[in-house]
Amino acid sequence: MSAPLWTSAEIEAATGGTATAPFEVTGITFDSREVEPGWLFVAMPGTVADGHDFIARAQERGAAASLVSRPVDGPHLLVADVPAALEALARASRARMQGKVLGVTGSVGKTSTKEALAAALARRYPGRVHRSLKSYNNHTGVPLSLARMPRDSIYGVFEMGMNNEGEIRALTALVRPHIALITAIAPAHIENLGSMEAIADAKSEIFESLEPGGTAIIPNDTPYRDRILRAARRHAETILTFGSGDADITALHAVRSDAGGSLVTARLASADLTYNIAQPGDHWVSNSLAVLAAVEAAGADLAAAGLALGDMGGLKGRGERHRIAVAGGTALLIDESYNANPASMAATLRSLADEKIEGRRLAVLGTMLELGEHSDDAHAGLAPAVIAAGVAELILVGEATRPLADAIGDGLPVTMVANAAEATDALLARLGPGDAVLVKASNGIGLASLVERVAGGAATCST
Template sequence: MTILWTSAEIEAATGGRASAAFEASGVTFDSREVGPGDLFVAMPGTVADGHDFVLSAFAAGASGAIVSHAVEGPHVLVEDVAAALAALAVAARARCSGVVIGITGSVGKTSTKEALYAALDRGCRGQVHRSVKSYNNHTGVPLSLARMPRDSHFAVLEMGMNNAGEIAALTRLVRPNIAIVTSIAAAHIENLGSMEAIAAAKAEIFEGLEEDGVAIVPEETPHRDQLVKAARRHAGEIITFGGSQADVAALHAVRADNGGSLITARLMESDLTYTISQRGDHWVTNSLAVLAAVEAAHCDLALAGLALADMGGLKGRGERHRIALDGGSALLIDESYNANAASMAATLKSLGEERGVDRRIAVLGPMREVGEHGDALHAGLAPGILDAKVDRLILIGDEFRPLETALEGAVAIDQATNADEATALLLAMIAPGDVILVKASNSVGLAALVERVAGGQPCFT
């Protein structure tokens, strides 16, 4: 196994004291994820303290631990475990000589991160590091950095936020050479108060840019100029993507045979024709952000295009399940991980573009953290639902009452109070030829619905 950290390096980074010499090949703060050779970081928590799981981490094969009080087994003793993890992240970034790419945005940051990882890895197999899952907050970002191999040629790291100032702190840890804002939408508007404040919070990512760093900004947003102005203070170069006037733009985009898109894009120095396997106009835009970053990193664009064509579905973000039924099958599209007005509109549009469909069903859970804007944002889904020719709606929660009023009986609606009730309703109505969109904020728990309805049946793109 490749050595990620030695106990001496951990001591030097954190100012701690090692009880014995050891070497670690991985890092985790979740005892359920511990594998042989891992460093277990005993993070404090509001529900559970990581120190309570140190022994089980060693039993699972951990080679050492970072702790704030002495334990049985090899460890580095520090005053503050969370601060020690951040210090380890700083040390990991300092020893990295590769290109580090930071990504944030209201919509599409995880999908863009995964697509960019695939594009870079196609040309540098095994030498590209990325955040796993959605590890994008004050603990996830330091963990992702601490896991970064010292010889990484590229790293793609996601940054999220709930409040102003959070991305500023994260980007100073990441110190990206390239910083991407994917989009601006009404996510977390309850905390931030306005779209302008959301844009300002996302633009904080540029504050950590390395000297002569590149800022990549969406063209088709009312906040484009605000983002560009913020980027100019820190970036050596600004690249826009997504609109007809952007530096990186789609000259042509048509539906491909696999349901994705065939695109000819104008890049900074050349044109490229490529296919993406993912469905929807939002994925066309995501792919342009990816190619802008690949070009800025001076990597092989042709290989990036091949990687985009080969990408499979992402769990909770468009993964597609074929469900076997008596007399045929149904298709379930899993968008259960996240929801805001922009992503709802994009996925509803994709639902409307599905071919060979007998009936379109949408299982929708509420959008969270929208505060006083909630009624208007939920009611505002009505045009997209009608345009998509949705035949049946399952709506979860009282937040959708304004949407019911806006639809005025144009669509058959079933109400559910939680994910379990929505699951029962769906199972009772599903039939061959149906295509089902499942979309909600992650906290609604519709991933459990997908698991129950789709089970372990094969996924396809």
């Protein structure tokens, strides 16, 4: 029988709280809908709802106990402050971790890279690699992800995000990575941070709590490389760059494979490696180089990592592909609905251009949020990428996308809609056999509902 994730005595020692009775838990969540039998439910306070109001639901789903700040019915552990107690449990989890911890951040690609990195490590050590689930990368998600880490994990892979300066500093102080990776620098959250230099500085905070002897992995293909290098040198013993040109880890050869992804030969520190990537696009070549740099820095199995990259399917909202039944045949829907900024929009449009299809290329593009005063220029600046992708018809969602429509002019048919529901209707009226459609926007635009309605029970596919 495997050891529990936590015992009540361990939680008491970590948090200073008091349990009503001894218990053991096999998992942790602060979402009552996720509770499984034997889990600890963390009753987080909130501005809209208080987790204490959902304890009965958690108990109905089999929660072993709840972490609370006021007495409740049923088994519980009482603390003065629930968020502080969750952070304390996260620190205790990190302290007992005897393996290697890897931290990932970046303006684009951090969730995909985190998932690929975890899969690459798990190929050699199945069941012994822990990772952040979903995009649990903020001030509550990172502590939860740490607290969930099994005590016998060999590797832990954690994603860290931010909206403002100082947020990654706080998160990396909890994670204390041995290896810290920045995927890319792009104008995400520029509304809050004000400049690209400030974004690069905020992402570079990930190096500040590197463990002694730690490794920093940074993108070579950014104008801010030297700025990031200077930040990394203050904290890292080893620095590796990935990308093109004089990067330490680079693709010597990369071509589109028959399966739709890429066949890559990469130069690493110890050897050259040839491998397939299941996901299409040059951005996935870059992601793969970052993954292999981290795998090599961790002393893990590079050959196994290469196999994992070839097997990895698309992630929901981040490249998952659906084969849709339409009158007269099928169409391909590429789900990039979770997030968007100018760099990721351009990258996925390039991938759309590479699709081998019999029909047309369509795109449903929604507003890119958190761009502030840069919003009009950023949206208009996508016009060359849309045209170069060979898009036959474009559906734009939200008034903030109008500068893109204006920039395209009469270059191709453009339909402006107000919301995801109207976008869905517009797409269904246009989608035909052999077509490929890219769906991409910031998560707040809600295009996941379009994917759900159009794809429904459609099968995902790798080509």
